[in-house]
Amino acid sequence: MAGPPLIIWEREVEQLLLYAELVPRLEDALGKFSRRDNAEVIQPVRTTVALQKHNGFLGVMPTYMENDGLLCAKFVCFYKRELGSALPATQATVVLLNPQYGNVEAVMDGDVITGMRTAAVSAVSAKLLMRPDAEVLAILGTGKQALSHYNVFTEMFSFKEVRVWSHRKEGIERFRQSVSGPVTMCVSVEEAVTGADVIVTVTRCTEPVLFGRWVKPGAHVAAVGACRPNWREVDDVLMKEAVVYVDSRDGAMTESGDVILSGVEVFAELGDVINGTKPAHREKTTVFKSLGMAVEDAVSAKLVLDKWKHRGK
Ligand SMILES: NC(=O)C1=CN([C@@H]2O[C@H](COP(=O)(O)OP(=O)(O)OC[C@H]3O[C@@H](n4cnc5c(N)ncnc54)[C@H](O)[C@@H]3O)[C@@H](O)[C@H]2O)C=CC1
Numbered sequence: 354m355a356g357p358p359l360i361i362w363e364r365e366v367e368q369l370l371l372y373a374e375l376v377p378r379l380e381d382a383l384g385k386f387s388r389r390d391n392a393e394v395i396q397p398v399r400t401t402v403a404l405q406k407h408n409g410f411l412g413v414m415p416t417y418m419e420n421d422g423l424l425c426a427k428f429v430c431f432y433k434r435e436l437g438s439a440l441p442a443t444q445a446t447v448v449l450l451n452p453q454y455g456n457v458e459a460v461m462d463g464d465v466i467t468g469m470r471t472a473a474v475s476a477v478s479a480k481l482l483m484r485p486d487a488e489v490l491a492i493l494g495t496g497k498q499a500l501s502h503y504n505v506f507t508e509m510f511s512f513k514e515v516r517v518w519s520h521r522k523e524g525i526e527r528f529r530q531s532v533s534g535p536v537t538m539c540v541s542v543e544e545a546v547t548g549a550d551v552i553v554t555v556t557r558c559t560e561p562v563l564f565g566r567w568v569k570p571g572a573h574v575a576a577v578g579a580c581r582p583n584w585r586e587v588d589d590v591l592m593k594e595a596v597v598y599v600d601s602r603d604g605a606m607t608e609s610g611d612v613i614l615s616g617v618e619v620f621a622e623l624g625d626v627i628n629g630t631k632p633a634h635r636e637k638t639t640v641f642k643s644l645g646m647a648v649e650d651a652v653s654a655k656l657v658l659d660k661w662k663h664r665g666k
């Protein structure tokens with residue numbers, strides 16, 4: 354008889370997860386996902402249940418990675434919050450199961466995992482798709498994802514300037530106080546993105562906030578918000594000008610308003626670039642449309658569990 358599951362919560366996950374260890378595991382998982390080998394990865398498109406009364410959704414994200422012995426599911430609620438609402442945009446829990454017996458081995462806070470793995474995958478997209486001489490990073494939004502993106506992008510790259518925009522002045526001030534490095538505070542999106550080499554969109558908006566006419570040719574955009582088929586974060590001009598990469602083609606064609614409503618063709622998955630089966634068009638304007646994948650949560654949770662088991666040793 355298996356014992357009760359381990360419960361590993363936010364502070365411990367925060368202490369155990371490091372980008373330097375997470376990034377290579379995520380690259381490996383993205384590559385495996387894109388090979389479409391059932392022994393490596395089974396990951397259906399996330400199931401979403403509308404929480405109509407609360408203007409939100411429950412997303413259920415299972416995956417089985419046979420060769421890695423990983424069976425995992427994340428439960429993530431995400432909401433269309435009122436402008437200025439202090440309630441979180443997402444809340445997540447990750448469950449790791451034993452694939453042979455089916456018992457739950459660990460239940461983990463999923464908020465830190467979601468923040469870190471999403472930002473780390475965006476950083477992988479930038480590593481593969483931004484121009485090698487990139488100097489200016491612009492982040493649109495100042496919430497949880499903005500913070501994790503700032504942390505991993507400044508850890509992995511040496512930008513000369515990081516600009517930040519939020520629709521609220523207090524948001525930018527709070528953000529500036531929570532990061533350890535310098536930021537340029539911008540009063541408009543146009544000011545933040547003009548001339549930027551890399552742009553990260555991490556807002557809760559459901560209408561375009563980033564317009565192609567402001568984006569420098571050859572820039573790389575990691576578009577992280579707008580994860581519903583009728584939500585937008587970037588406009589048609591940008592989507593049509595850019596070479597579009599995604600984490601999962603099926604996910605993007607089901608969930609991304611920016612992909613579906615602009616009618617663009619997805620060029621490749623990030624995993625295809627990692628596997629060397631599709632080129633990285635660094636010289637062109639590129640958009641990486643991120644929706645989030647269960648394999649990212651699974652390898653992150655496994656890393657947390659392994660480190661938890663070996664803590665203090
Ligand atoms: N692609 C992925 O894997 C994931 C995507 N997300 C999405 O990323 C986005 C950001 O998530 P969090 O940072 O956790 O949210 P958050 O609530 O912590 O921050 C959201 C930011 O958007 C700003 N904002 C809110 N409404 C806005 C509007 N109408 N126009 C412009 N800015 C607005 C807020 O001021 C705040 O700066 C959400 O859309 C969320 O659903 C979250 C997790 C994973």
Ligand SMILES: O=C(O)C1=NCCCC1
Nearest residue numbers: 429431467580644645646
């Ligand atoms: O992958 C995730 O986790 C999420 N993706 C889209 C919206 C909220 C959480």
